[in-house]
Amino acid sequence: MLRDAWLVAGKDLRIEARSRVALNQVVPFAAAVILLFGLALGPDRSVLAPASAGLFWIAVLLSCLLATQRSFAVESADGARDGLRLSGLDPAGIFLGKAGAVVAELLVLEALLALGVAVLYGAHLTGGLVLAAVCVTATVGLAAVGIIYGAVASGLRVKETLLPLLFLPVAAPVLLAATKAWDEALAGTPSGGLGWLSLLAVFAVVYVTIGIVAFGPLLEES
Amino acid sequence: MTGSKVLKATGILALVGVAATAWLGLWVTPDAVGFPHGLVRLLYIHPPMAWVAFVAYGMAFLSSMLYLWPRTRHIRFDRMAGASAEVGVVFTGLTLATGSIWGRPTWGVWWTWDPLLTTTALLFVLYLGYLALRRVPGDPEVVARRSAIAALIAFVDVPVVYFSVSWWRSLHQAPTIDFTGRHLYVHGSMAWTLLLGFVSFTLAYAWLTAHRYRLAGLQDSEADEGLRYALDERRAEGLGPA
Amino acid sequence: MSGYIEAGYTIVLATLATYSISVLVREKAARRRLSVSAALGAEPATVSPVAGDAPSDAPADEGVLQ
Numbered sequence: 001m002l003r004d005a006w007l008v009a010g011k012d013l014r015i016e017a018r019s020r021v022a023l024n025q026v027v028p029f030a031a032a033v034i035l036l037f038g039l040a041l042g043p044d045r046s047v048l049a050p051a052s053a054g055l056f057w058i059a060v061l062l063s064c065l066l067a068t069q070r071s072f073a074v075e076s077a078d079g080a081r082d083g084l085r086l087s088g089l090d091p092a093g094i095f096l097g098k099a100g101a102v103v104a105e106l107l108v109l110e111a112l113l114a115l116g117v118a119v120l121y122g123a124h125l126t127g128g129l130v131l132a133a134v135c136v137t138a139t140v141g142l143a144a145v146g147i148i149y150g151a152v153a154s155g156l157r158v159k160e161t162l163l164p165l166l167f168l169p170v171a172a173p174v175l176l177a178a179t180k181a182w183d184e185a186l187a188g189t190p191s192g193g194l195g196w197l198s199l200l201a202v203f204a205v206v207y208v209t210i211g212i213v214a215f216g217p218l219l220e221e222s
Numbered sequence: 223m224t225g226s227k228v229l230k231a232t233g234i235l236a237l238v239g240v241a242a243t244a245w246l247g248l249w250v251t252p253d254a255v256g257f258p259h260g261l262v263r264l265l266y267i268h269p270p271m272a273w274v275a276f277v278a279y280g281m282a283f284l285s286s287m288l289y290l291w292p293r294t295r296h297i298r299f300d301r302m303a304g305a306s307a308e309v310g311v312v313f314t315g316l317t318l319a320t321g322s323i324w325g326r327p328t329w330g331v332w333w334t335w336d337p338l339l340t341t342t343a344l345l346f347v348l349y350l351g352y353l354a355l356r357r358v359p360g361d362p363e364v365v366a367r368r369s370a371i372a373a374l375i376a377f378v379d380v381p382v383v384y385f386s387v388s389w390w391r392s393l394h395q396a397p398t399i400d401f402t403g404r405h406l407y408v409h410g411s412m413a414w415t416l417l418l419g420f421v422s423f424t425l426a427y428a429w430l431t432a433h434r435y436r437l438a439g440l441q442d443s444e445a446d447e448g449l450r451y452a453l454d455e456r457r458a459e460g461l462g463p464a
Numbered sequence: 465m466s467g468y469i470e471a472g473y474t475i476v477l478a479t480l481a482t483y484s485i486s487v488l489v490r491e492k493a494a495r496r497r498l499s500v501s502a503a504l505g506a507e508p509a510t511v512s513p514v515a516g517d518a519p520s521d522a523p524a525d526e527g528v529l530q
Contacts, residue, residue, distance in 0.1 A: 152371060173382045173385075177386055206378060240477070244473055248469070316480075426480060430480075440495060
């Protein structure tokens with residue numbers, strides 16, 4: 001299973017390295033989002049800095065949608081999905097691989113985005129270890145949900161409109177917990193975020209488990 | 223058929239029960255101290271709405287699991303899940319509406335970020351998404367499988383959402399609003415009315431879901447019928463010139 | 465009493481009534497279409513388990529509501 005996951009993740013990341021869709025489209029999109037938040041809330045740093053954690057995670061959530069959509073767009077071309085299904089790879093491995101690739105892409109994006117938030121909103125990135133741990137656990141949970149729903153919606157003609165509706169409400173607790181943990185860390189009390197971090201870990205474990213179990217039946221269809 | 227007799231009886235009981243709840247709630251029961259504008263009367267319908275919504279989602283989840291479990295896989299569980307979720311969404315909408323109506327005179331706002339209210343609102347959009355997914359046409363078995371998995375994801379999210387939202391609120395706002403009036407000493411005619419509300423709205427749920435379930439079955443056989451008709455037509459076309 | 469209570473009860477009862485009627489109407493329409501197509505179809509339809517109790521059942525249920 002892990003070997004298959006590794007194969008699929010490597011394949012997706014190689015596609016990304018060659019096509020640079022995430023780099024050329026998703027990262028600028030996220031940058032546009034945080035710029036627009038700045039415009040909407042005004043140039044006042046006393047407003048922007050306290051809100052920076054929430055705005056950061058909204059931008060991550062929206063980017064995660066794009067990344068998962070991209071992850072399945074890759075499979076839909078030339079019937080690659082059938083190839084994947086017939087490849088004899090373990091479905092759980094495929095799930096882990098695709099989710100892993102999305103996690104890797106999103107972590108790079110989050111690093112850039114954190115830099116942007118620090119510069120544009122004047123947020124002080126203190127408590128770096130907690131910030132990083134929150135990023136990793138939250139992103140694993142988001143990618144797991146995104147990949148499951150991406151598989152549910154892939155192959156449907158309405159997937160572009162349906163996926164956000166399915167994904168965003170489920171991701172609401174991640175947004176909440178990650179934002180609160182970041183708030184604590186940015187306020188200089190990173191230990192206050194540990195409870196939220198454990199909530200994120202529970203979320204990630206639950207949805208990775210569901211993905212491992214449910215991905216087989218999901219791939220059979222279409 | 224006895225099945226439809228039971229269903230009819232359920233419908234009549236639900237109708238009488240709901241009417242009696244409205245009558246008792248609006249005119250018979252006394253005003254409670256501490257509830258301005260006689261707002262206690264909303265208590266007879268709001269908690270039953272919420273209760274039915276959660277029962278409906280629980281039922282949808284259970285049916286989805288029965289569908290996913292290979293030994294009990296049958297399309298009727300998928301229909302049941304869809305029917306129950308749709309009725310649940312209606313009741314969730316009503317929970318939000320009555321909660322909001324409660325909030326306006328009580329706290330002066332139509333909306334408050336109360337954990338229960340917020341969770342309910344998220345549930346509402348969550349299951350709207352589920353119903354939207356169900357409505358996407360496709361092979362019935364494929365639709366059923368992906369709907370069941372979506373129902374699983376949605377249902378597992380409920381406790382996580384509730385826990386995170388209530389934690390979020392408790393950190394920021396010391397006095398949580400006593401939403402359902404738990405401190406209220408419910409007694410006499412009020413207790414009976416509340417109980418009647420719970421029972422009759424639950425019966426209404428059962429009746430509605432049963433009919434919605436039948437409708438789903440009819441729609442499925444209608445689709446089969448249409449397919450068979452189209453196949454016959456094509457076959458006739460193919461045979462015609464020869 | 466204030467307008468809020470009446471509004472709450474009205475919304476609940478009206479929504480439930482509307483939804484029930486729409487389900488019943490759609491159920492009846494589906495039954496009618498099915499029985500028509502079964503009558504037209506060359507082969508005997510295999511939908512009898514659901515369509516069998518149609519004539520006696522559907523109108524009576526609708527009566528329950530009103």
